[in-house]
C-alpha cells in the first residue's frame with residue numbers, strides 16, 4: 001500500500017497491512033532511539049537506471065536520512081555494491097547528521113563507517129580473477145547478445161547486466177545456467193537480481209549482515225527496506241527477530257520487476273520516492289504519541 005493524499009494535501013500516516021508490521025511500526029515510533037533502520041541502495045534509495053554507473057540516491061534521500069538518523073539507534077545501508085561506490089553514489093560522506101551511518105557493502109562483506117571514513121574488507125576471493133578470465137568465452141558461447149554488460153565490482157565480484165539487451169529477461173534466463181556453472185567451478189555463487197546475475201563469494205548475505213548489526217547496536221526494533229531478491233535474506237532476518245520477540249517492519253520498495261518482496265512486506269511503497277517519503281514521515285512522527 002502507498003502513502004495516500006488527503007484533500008488537505010497532508011499525507012495520511014502510513015499503516016502497515018499486517019499485524020506484525022503494525023506492531024513493528026508502533027515499537028519503532030514508541031522508542032525510535034532503540035531502532036535500527038536498514039536500507040538497500042539500488043532500487044530502494046536510488047532509482048533504477050540503465051547504466052549502473054549512473055545510479056544516484058534519490059535527491060531527497062540525504063534530507064530524509066539527516067532528519068531521521070539522529071532520532072534512531074543506527075542507520076545502515078546494506079547493499080550488493082562495493083561500499084565505497086554506495087558512499088560515493090549516495091553522497092553519504094561528510095554529511096552533518098549522518099556521522100553514525102554505516103554502509104555494509106558486498107552484501108555485508110565490506111564495511112564503511114561515516115564516523116571514521118574507514119573501509120574494512122576481506123581479501124579478494126581468488127575465484128573472481130578466474131571467473132573474469134573465463135567470462136568473455138562464456139558470454140561468446142552464449143551468443144554474445146548485444147547490450148549485455150559486465151560490471152567490475154572492485155575486484156571482489158563481477159555482475160553481468162542484461163537490462164540493455166534487446167530482450168533483457170530472455171538474456172537473463174539464457175545466461176543463468178552457464179554463469180551458475182562458471183561460478184560454481186571457481187567457488188563463487190550467482191546472486192540473481194533485477195536484470196543482473198552477480199558472481200560473488202559465498203558466506204555472506206544481507207540477513208547475516210543485518211543480524212550482526214542488530215547485535216552490535218543492541219537495537220530493540222528494526223526496519224528494513226529493500227526491492228530485490230538479494231534483500232530476501234534481510235527480510236528473513238527480520239522475520240526471525242520478530243519470532244524472537246524483537247519487533248520489526250518490512251518495507252518493499254515496489255516495482256513491477258520483482259514481486260517476491262511485496263508478498264512478504266508489511267508495507268509496499270512506490271519505489272525510492274516512496275521510501276524517502278516514509279523516512280521523512282518516520283522522522284516527523286518519532287517520539288510523538290501514537
Ligand SMILES: O=P(O)(O)OC[C@H]1O[C@H](O[C@H]2O[C@H](CO)[C@@H](O)[C@H](O)[C@H]2O)[C@H](O)[C@@H](O)[C@@H]1O
Nearest residue numbers: 041042048049050052055079080159163194196
Ligand atoms: O543491493 P543493491 O544496493 O540493491 O545492489 C544490487 C545490484 O544493484 C545494481 O544493479 C541494479 O541497479 C542498476 C542501476 O540502477 C540497474 O542498471 C541494474 O539493472 C540493477 O540490477 C548494481 O549494478 C549491482 O552491482 C548490484 O549488485
